[in-house]
Amino acid sequence: MTDKINHIGIAVKNLENSIPFYRDQLGMEFEGSEDVAEQSVRVAFLKVGESRIELLEPTSPDSPVAKFLERSGEGIHHLAYEVADIEVALAELKEKGVRLIDEQPRGGAHGSLIAFLHPKATGGVLTEICQSRH
Numbered sequence: 001m002t003d004k005i006n007h008i009g010i011a012v013k014n015l016e017n018s019i020p021f022y023r024d025q026l027g028m029e030f031e032g033s034e035d036v037a038e039q040s041v042r043v044a045f046l047k048v049g050e051s052r053i054e055l056l057e058p059t060s061p062d063s064p065v066a067k068f069l070e071r072s073g074e075g076i077h078h079l080a081y082e083v084a085d086i087e088v089a090l091a092e093l094k095e096k097g098v099r100l101i102d103e104q105p106r107g108g109a110h111g112s113l114i115a116f117l118h119p120k121a122t123g124g125v126l127t128e129i130c131q132s133r134h
Helices: 016-027 065-071 085-097
Strands: 002-011 029-034 041-048 052-059 076-084 112-116 125-130
Touching: 002 065, 002 125, 016 041, 016 052, 052 065, 052 085, 065 076, 076 085, 085 112, 085 125
Parallel strands: 002 052, 076 125
Antiparallel strands: 002 076, 029 041, 041 052, 112 125
16 A cells, blocks of 8 residues: 655744754755645655655644643654555555544645545554655
8 A cells, every 4th residue: 555654743932943964964855844734734855765754843732742842842753655646545454443633634745645544443543555656
């Protein structure tokens, strides 16, 4: 079902303060940043091999990422796996009894389609599946 790890999402308080570590200290390629209004976050992507690090800065105090930062502080927020067809993947997961946060895909960064699986179904790890729009 999954093709590869697409990205690791890391919640941060401030993108501008966080990007230099990954770009300058670790030497990752900075691919840019964008606002994802539907998720109330501003994201920055840094490439590492075939995967990416996605830094997430909340744009609203009541967004899920803002609540995560209040509860847990900065750190790993989610793990995202790439799938070829997100609707098929969601149907298969639902059929297998996996608890979903999103039963239908929604818009993500770079025009992708995303859906989250509930951490209670994934060993405590917030898991995203995503489909790139080419």
